[in-house]
Amino acid sequence: MRIKEYRSHFIEELSALYGSEESESFFYLILENKHKIRRIDLALNADLEFSDTEIQNWNSILEQLKKEIPIQYLLGSTSFFGLDFQVNASVLIPRPETEELVDWIIKENSKIHGSEDVKILDVGTGSGCIAISLAKNISNAQIFAIDVSEKALAIAQKNAEANNVNIIFLQQNILEIADLRRQYDIIVSNPPYVRNLEKAEIKKNVLENEPHLALFVEDHDALIFYRKIAELAHKSLVENGQLYFEINQYLGIETVDLLERMNFKNIELRKDIYGNDRMVSCRV
Template sequence: MLAKDYRNQFIEKLTPLYDVLEAESFFYIILESFHKMKRIDLALHPDFAFTDQETYKWNQVLERLEKEIPIQYILGETHFYGLEFEVNENTLIPRPETEELVEWIIKKNEFKGKVKILDIGTGSGCIAISLAKNLPDAEVFAIDVSEKALETAKRNALANEVAVVFMLKDILKAENLEHDFDIIVSNPPYVRNLEKEEIKKNVLDYEPHLALFVEDDDALLFYRKISELAQNNLNEKGELFFEINQYLGSEMINLLEVKNFKEIELRKDIYGNDRMIFGRK
């Protein structure tokens, strides 16, 4: 079948569930993954056709998209901060907003030379690995409560040719951290149950709830615990970075003030939501 004809059928089948632009973006993501072709390549080769075997493979992906399984899980990969990462049901799919957090840390520390960094709740390892890749003199550590997530993160570090020390730890039960650090960063669970109705089905049904949700009555549980640990295990003038719930910016400022952090800065993401915060010990 001609790829351009299949493209039209593919988009038509998905438009009851996704808007046209998203359905079209899925087609080109898969085209690049399966055939190493970009949109322009297909335009330049209008006679390019799928074999029967390739069409069968495409149809399998289409069926899973119709069940609203995230395309990143279907393909088993995603891109984050210019790097490729394996993702699966044990890890969250990295978001563009988190790339902004990584960018902030890099810009603040790119000329500091040797710094020791800890990423808490690393998941796929996207934050820790991106920092290790872009701050080559840094010593990077990463913690997660999920053994399976850490296995994925270790494979991602190997694939991206960086050294990260991964540790299995439940941060909520930690009395202290093994080392002192110059930078602690975390993108912990922060979605309240009351916000579930805002979450798309493909996230709610397939991404790990352990990494997403907190109880409504204690939404800052992880932030409070990590801030306390940071008070003990950040070096003098050390930096604390969080990705946060967009509705809890003022509460986060208050939390860091109570924990005696200085130079507190709340930043918005590309969508105009309060999304990341910084404090200095």
């Protein structure tokens, strides 16, 4: 079958669920990922064909997309901050909002000079997207990354190797430790922050596929990770060290209040490109 003919079938099958534009974007993402054929290549050669085996593989992907399994998991990879990352169901799919947090940190710290390394800790690293992006863009950074999940750390390690950076990974439950054991210049975290009461807002493809351990917190203590990480940061940040968080868009004021009560200074709340309260920074 000609690829162009299958393309029409693929888009038609998915349009009711995803819309024609997103369905078409899925098609070209898969085409380039699986066959190294770009949109322009297909436009220039309308007679390119799929074999019977290739059509079977495409039909399998099509059925999984109908079940709303994220395309990033089906492809096994995604892009974040201009870098490629392996992803699977053990880690969250990196979001554009998190890229904004990384960009903020880099712009504030990329011009740090001196003979000593800038020590950075990423708490709840998941795929390693924050830690690795910072390592690629802050030249004198020595980066440590914590996660409770052994499977997530395995993916993060592969991503660090693929992107040619050295990260020191540690398996720890941040809620169960009393001390971070090192002094850091910067601590950053995108911890679980979605309340159970907000599950109704979460899309099915996220709710049924991405790891709940990395997403949800109990309604009665939604800031549990922020409070604990801030406590540890007070002990482990150097003088004037910086703490950065990605936050729940509905709890921006509450997060700022928490940090004020814990005597952090220079607290700044920022919105993401969608106008939602999404990130906070402060200093000890």
